[in-house]
Amino acid sequence: MLAMNYRGPYRVRTVERPMPEILHPEDAIVRVTRTCICGSDLHLYHGMVPDTRVGSTFGHEFTGVVEEVGPLVTNVKVGDHVLVPFNIACGKCNFCKQGLYGNCHESNTMATAVGGIFGYSHTAGGFDGGQAEYVRVPYANVGPTVIPPDMDPDDAVLLTDVVPTGYQAAEMGGIKEGDTVVVFGAGPIGIMAARCAWFFGPSRVIIIDHVDYRLEFAKNYAKCEAYNFKSMDDPVVFLKKTTDWYGADVCIDCVGCEAEGNALQTFTGKLTLMQAGAATALQWAINSVKKGGIVSVVGVYGPPFNYVPIGNILNKGITLRANQASVKRLLPRLIDHVQSGRLNPKGLITHRVPLEEISEAYRIFSSKLDECIKTVLIPSTKS
Amino acid sequence: MNNQNQDFKNIPGWGMDIDPDNEPTYPIKNYTGDDHKRSNYEKAEQQPINIELLKSNERPRPSVVFGTSAPPSGLSGAIRRYAFKHSEDRYRHWIPLILADRINAWEGIIDDFKKGSFPDIVKERGWKSEFRYNPVNMIGKAAITLAVGGLVIKYLCKRK
Numbered sequence: 001m002l003a004m005n006y007r008g009p010y011r012v013r014t015v016e017r018p019m020p021e022i023l024h025p026e027d028a029i030v031r032v033t034r035t036c037i038c039g040s041d042l043h044l045y046h047g048m049v050p051d052t053r054v055g056s057t058f059g060h061e062f063t064g065v066v067e068e069v070g071p072l073v074t075n076v077k078v079g080d081h082v083l084v085p086f087n088i089a090c091g092k093c094n095f096c097k098q099g100l101y102g103n104c105h106e107s108n109t110m111a112t113a114v115g116g117i118f119g120y121s122h123t124a125g126g127f128d129g130g131q132a133e134y135v136r137v138p139y140a141n142v143g144p145t146v147i148p149p150d151m152d153p154d155d156a157v158l159l160t161d162v163v164p165t166g167y168q169a170a171e172m173g174g175i176k177e178g179d180t181v182v183v184f185g186a187g188p189i190g191i192m193a194a195r196c197a198w199f200f201g202p203s204r205v206i207i208i209d210h211v212d213y214r215l216e217f218a219k220n221y222a223k224c225e226a227y228n229f230k231s232m233d234d235p236v237v238f239l240k241k242t243t244d245w246y247g248a249d250v251c252i253d254c255v256g257c258e259a260e261g262n263a264l265q266t267f268t269g270k271l272t273l274m275q276a277g278a279a280t281a282l283q284w285a286i287n288s289v290k291k292g293g294i295v296s297v298v299g300v301y302g303p304p305f306n307y308v309p310i311g312n313i314l315n316k317g318i319t320l321r322a323n324q325a326s327v328k329r330l331l332p333r334l335i336d337h338v339q340s341g342r343l344n345p346k347g348l349i350t351h352r353v354p355l356e357e358i359s360e361a362y363r364i365f366s367s368k369l370d371e372c373i374k375t376v377l378i379p380s381t382k383s
Numbered sequence: 384m385n386n387q388n389q390d391f392k393n394i395p396g397w398g399m400d401i402d403p404d405n406e407p408t409y410p411i412k413n414y415t416g417d418d419h420k421r422s423n424y425e426k427a428e429q430q431p432i433n434i435e436l437l438k439s440n441e442r443p444r445p446s447v448v449f450g451t452s453a454p455p456s457g458l459s460g461a462i463r464r465y466a467f468k469h470s471e472d473r474y475r476h477w478i479p480l481i482l483a484d485r486i487n488a489w490e491g492i493i494d495d496f497k498k499g500s501f502p503d504i505v506k507e508r509g510w511k512s513e514f515r516y517n518p519v520n521m522i523g524k525a526a527i528t529l530a531v532g533g534l535v536i537k538y539l540c541k542r543k
Contacts, residue, residue: 051480092425097413
């Protein structure tokens with residue numbers, strides 16, 4: 001089968017690899033019909049996530065048809081067209097039982113902080129991902145969800161990560177009626193977070209980025225205010241000024257470790273790897289939120305450590321909430337939002353690329369070329 | 384002083400504010416009330432371990448399932464084995480892993496040569512798209528790289 005293959009920072013290709021096999025009685029083998037490149041994949045692509053081994057296959061957003069199931073799989077059957085949440089979750093541990101599927105205790109041997117994730121380095125379990133023609137799906141009784149017959153497959157593939165992560169970012173913000181919400185980052189997750197924030201009744205949603213075409217897209221898609229921080233002397237002062245000098249009620253970091261906008265953070269975080277990437281967005285979020293406000297983080301930060309203004313969290317009484325999205329918990333609500341027309345996930349898709357052209361697709365997304373927002377990869381075996 | 388036998392429920396005010404709606408992680412966490420049973424759950428059977436599996440030393444046993452995409456090998460594998468002797472709390476876990484990743488990329492190139500193929504770096508890096516959509520930037524970067532490279536070579540030749 002054909003699969004994406006990581007060769008080192010900024011180098012990926014497609015190669016022939018052995019077909020995945022059932023390795024556990026609760027496994028399924030899924031023939032991929034659609035898969036995406038996520039902004040988080042770029043952290044792997046740029047070599048920012050420790051223990052990303054050469055030969056790995058990325059891809060944690062995918063849909064597919066069940067081709068084979070292990071003897072203990074009862075929840076899906078051969079022939080089902082399923083969307084597969086990016087979390088690998090056992091469904092039985094204490095965390096899964098509480099709906100914290102992103103924190104499963106039984107799916108990642110290599111680290112305890114994060115649960116298993118498809119195609120997301122050995123720090124997240126060393127599982128091969130969905131940027132391939134076929135993929136092994138562990139715990140097939142838990143994650144895979146049959147796509148409703150009336151749902152567009154392009155909407156379905158975005159329900160595996162983008163929509164739940166954006167929604168949970170807003171949910172963790174504890175947004176109340178009349179709040180001002182600021183979202184840092186106008187990538188797919190930031191745009192979706194801004195769009196979902198409205199579900200919680202704020203009076204203003206503001207998105208901040210440095211790429212004009214992404215801001216224009218966000219303004220139209222998420223119906224929010226959009227500002228380019230490169231046109232500001234200081235984004236924190238701008239946000240204070242536009243909120244009566246109090247700060248926003250809720251700030252959402254959808255950027256993570258590769259933020260632009262601060263020379264010291266860029267030097268220590270991106271150029272010399274002295275910390276876990278540039279934490280500029282998190283720094284701005286903490287400093288832009290009001291006293292007693294909430295900062296919600298879904299941007300990915302790797303180890304080892306950050307120069308985060310932790311003292312300000314104390315001094316300002318900020319509640320900091322962060323997690324990988326628990327996709328399975330959110331799916332029923334989000335499927336309803338999509339089916340009722342309140343959300344249009346496929347509106348984010350700007351590029352559709354054959355799996356064979358994956359290296360070009362990564363470059364376009366990574367360098368923000370051709371006004372790219374979201375890329376869907378289509379394996380040739382999809383039909 | 385031993386106060387182990389004190390019934391903490393007799394402490395004035397104990398539990399009066401317990402309310403799932405005030406749980407800081409609610410509604411992100413579906414409160415079940417049995418956090419204290421954290422190890423008491425039915426686990427699936429263990430995936431057979433028939434490859435070299437590096438395990439976090441912050442957990443007593445391997446997780447029930449695991450990925451098998453790229454077992455440790457070569458020099459990078461040796462460094463990774465060292466890293467996994469230390470906990471996720473330590474630089475000596477993460478820094479060696481980052482170093483191993485860089486070495487692993489070179490091992491991949493050597494592996495390509497061993498298999499008789501030359502890695503197509505231009506294609507793997509997607510430079511065709513960069514040139515198509517961002518030619519000015521790409522030509523600029525190439526010119527700077529060539530200029531710096533030329534100066535370095537010139538300096539080295541001069542020293543000899």
